[in-house]
Amino acid sequence: MLLQQLVNGLTLGAVYTLVALGFSLVMGVLGILNLAVAELFMLGGYVGLTLMLDGQPLLVGLGAAALFTGLLGVMVERVAYQPLRNAPPIAPLLSTLGFSVIFQTVATNVWGSDPLLLPPELMDERYRIGSISLGKPQLVVMATAVGLVTALALVMRHTRFGYGLRAIAENRDVARLLGVPAPLVTSGAFALSGAMAGVAGVLIGLHYGALTPFVGVEVGLKAIAVMVVGGTTSIWGVLLAGPLLGVLEVMTVAFGGAAFRDMTVYGLMILTLLLRPQGLLGRASGAQRV
Amino acid sequence: MTFSRRSLLATPALLLARPAVSQARFAGLEVKLGAIVPSSGPFAEWGRTNTVALRMVEEQVNAAGGIGGAKLSIAIYDDAARPAQAANLVRKLADDDKVLAIAGPLTSSACEVAFPVANQAKLVACSQASSKPGTAAANRPWAFRNTIDEAVLMKTSLPWFKRSYSVDTIAIIYDAKDANSVALGSRIMPEMLKENGIRLLNEGSLATFNTGDIDVSAQITALKALNPSALVVAADYSQAVTVLREMRRQGFIKPIIGGTPLISSAILRAAPEIPVVSCATYYAGQTGEKVQRFTNALQPRLRATAGLPPTIEPSMYDAHMAEIVGMYTDAVLRGGLTLKPADLESDREKLRAHLEKLSGYEGLSGPIHFAATGDAVKVFFTVVGQNGSWTEKLRGCSTSGSLTC
Amino acid sequence: MISSYAAGLLAEIGIASIAALSVHLILAVGQLSLGNAAFMACGAYTASVLSVEHAVPIPLAIAAGAVVSGVLGLIVGFPALRLRGIYLAMATLGFGEMTRSFFLSLDATGGAAGYSGMQRVSLIGIWAWALPLLVLVLIAERSRLWLALNAVRDDETAARLLGLNTVALKLGAFTAAAALAGIAGGLFAHWHIFIEPGAFSLDRSTEMVLAVVLGGSTVALGPFFGAAALALAPEALRFIADWRLAAFGALLIVILLLRPQGIIDKRLLRALKP
Helix, strand or coil: CHHHHHHHHHHHHHHHHHHHHHHHHHHHHHCCCCCHHHHHHHHHHHHHHHHHHCCCCHHHHHHHHHHHHHHHHHHHHHHHHHHHCCCCCHHHHHHHHHHHHHHHHHHHHHHCCCCEECCHHHHCCEEEECCEEEEHHHHHHHHHHHHHHHHHHHHHHHCHHHHHHHHHHHCHHHHHHCCCCHHHHHHHHHHHHHHHHHHHHHHHHHHHCEECCCHHHHHHHHHHHHHHHHCCCCHHHHHHHHHHHHHHHHHHHHHCCHHHHHHHHHHHHHHHHHHCCCCCCCCHHHHHCC | CECCHHHHHHCCCCCCCCHHHCCHHHCCCEEEEEEEECCCCCCHHHHHHHHHHHHHHHHHHHHCCCECCEEEEEEEEECCCCHHHHHHHHHHHHHHCCCCEEECCCCHHHHHHHHHHHHHHCCEEEECCCCCCCCCHHHCCCEEECCCCHHHHHHHHHHHHHHHCCCCEEEEEEECCCHHHHHHHHHHHHHHHHHCCCEECCCCCCEEECCCCCCCHHHHHHHHHHCCCEEEEECCHHHHHHHHHHHHHCCCCCCEECCHHHCCHHHHHHCCCCCEEEEECCCCCCCCHHHHHHHHHHHHHHHCCCCCCCCCCCCHHHHHHHHHHHHHHHHHHHCCCCCCHHHHHHHHHHHHHHHHCCCCCECCCCECEECCCCEEECEEEEEEEECCEEEEEEEEECCECCECC | CCCHHHHHHHHHHHHHHHHHHHHHHHHHCCCCCCCHHHHHHHHHHHHHHHHHHCCCCHHHHHHHHHHHHHHHHHHHHHHHCCCCHHHHHHHHHHHHHHHHHHHHCCHHHCHHHCEECCCCCCHHHHHHHHHHHHHHHHHHHCCHHHHHHHHHHHCHHHHHHCCCCHHHHHHHHHHHHHHHHHHHHHHHHHHHCEECHHHHCHHHHHHHHHHHHHHCCCCCHHHHHHHHHHHHHHHHHHHHHHHHHHHHHHHHHHHHHHCCCCCCCHHHHHHHCC
16 A cells, blocks of 8 residues: 555656646746646646547647647736736736636636546556556656656756746846847746646646646645745756655655645745755755845 | 335425416516525536526516516626625625525535624525535524535435445545535544444544545545445535546445535546435436426526536536525415515515425425424435436435424 | 625725735735735634633734734744745745644634634724724834835845844734734624634735735735725626626736736825825
């Protein structure tokens, strides 16, 4: 049972990692907590699953969801972030919250407040390794989490886009002087963050086989905790912190009771903020930025 | 408690609005009722189908000549399932809209805050869905609920469940954030399992989760390791769907039993092979002349409504709403109300007195009375949901003292 | 006589205004809290238990709730000194969720089932707290103390060099803010005469922040105006039915874009003066 719980925790961790990536990219570079990410994750799930229910293959669902939420990410950036770039960080935080509310209502009105259910057969492919039972979607979620983090880390390190992002993260004005097209790169960051949230939504919807318009809030809060623990400036951090919090949560539930779960998860987040504000893998200087 | 099917079918199916009594004695007057439903937020679907059901009843009553000649008009407001909004809407309906009585609010949280206001305003409020134990009883005399206490229902369902699925051991999982589920999962069920001689395997460490959780894998793995012969799931259906899906994913196929909030068409699709045993006072697919007429009239309207899924079916709470309006109508016709604006206060009191001693009123599946707790005494069914549909297994009545169905 | 519906809305505005003032106070030193609902919960539960189980008169019970809340604020304030901006916002968010979780598992106050048995305060009873508190904050805003608070907000290092005790100022602001939220909580409990942990969720905390940001955070009239706007908006938007919440979100964005400093600011107040 312990092994199975470990697998449960790692899967949940991969789920958190996927959503945290969306938060982390914008937070790490621009210092903005884009709350709409949680809802982009939910919308991506709806778009992808609706297409799959319509008989489209997984890849089409993923692609459409990523495109859709990526574009919405740019919209959020243009409307809610760009004009408020020089306002205190609370202003874009609240304007992205405005988008959250809108996206939730849209989902409720388009798909209804009842859970959207995938046909149970889609969840049936299971592998048994000894006493552990693993579903195919579960494996896909974990593999994608690792894959996306690696891909994003590579993009950050080796592409012009990544170079631009890192330059802006250090100093926007200097970056512009160096010839980085700041507005374009910023939009790119929001688009990428939205697209990743969308992909996460489809995979997580597939894994659990159900979605509601309110799924973003709960997962989103946990993903923020994961981002903080991993370090907002570190892409690799979420890959470490996601499974850490996932396993911690599952073990608390299994051996302590669900009542203590939120205490442990948010407790760890607060402790990290106080004792190691840069997070597990973050650079010390990044956390000074406010 | 339970009784034969035949005696019930023998009762004549009367129309909701009882046009038999309608003379035109209220011609030119208006019966103004209020309704509070959650049309936005997490229970939007229920609120929206409630609205369609209310508009249908309103239309039907008026097309049949109104209530003794008086036109029925229902002011419907959305509380977004927010208690504070529900409380203010009671004030609005009482003072500004000057309604005779209110149908709603839906959630127990909203009722907890809105019922005291109804008491203060001396205005009847009857919830279509709240089943948290004691919520109406704490707010007498003006609070009513057209629902049955979960404990009463379980008393009938559990022995049947035990017999039918040879249940000797069981485990409990409940939604710790939802008051009604906490009451059922942590108080009512452990006691009742003991009475029925079913061994509770996770006594002292009941499994819980929170509303909104998407992952209950840890809980299900732990429950599966106990190897019970069945499971109690105390949660509303949208949360229970998560539990059922996880059970299926982990190959933990055991019958489950739970409260009325499990009844929905969504739960049937979550894990079709897992039998879901619960109680209902109405379910889509229920037979009976009056109830089928209701379902057949409402379903196409629901499906034609924008913002509702094309496969939607009438919910238990739509049936309750229609019955509440029917009861208020019955009070107008037989309770000695004058409908004169000057008599509003005494009309409200007469309506309340009529409900308190309600007799001879036929709901969709049989007569409805109100117990001293403000909760309904009415017929209910133990149903099993499996392979995509509900099957009725048993009929019962929430008898209270001398009141019975 | 006003209708009881209007009275109900006015009561809510009164309570929400006090809650918003608590965020306003923290913002005065440049701090952002997304966990003030926790202080409100603390005040609400303390006041309710005192008035229900120990027959303490309501105003006294509310005051006691404010004290307990304030002490909690002081305790939370110490670690909060280490954090700023969005990081403090996230930490307080976590603190809010933990507090809600705590009350959810606290059987003594009913857990998820909630707590009731309080006597209802009147509308006048609510404003008897709200008005003096507003006046108090308005007076404080003209004092040297407020200048000191704003100095900490604008540049903490410079403020320290000027000889200001920035630690005391920040802790004081946090404590007073927690006490204010506690009062709002006590009034909330005795107005709705039923409380449950779900009433003090993240939604409540963001509502408080929204009231301040929408109304304007530079003068105390702003939070009052914002609280009123937030209480009335859902009612005013009823005509769009199913899209009510979306319209609220859109309105929020539009106001933030048009007036990032909030609807009420000093310039507007000056312009309105005859």
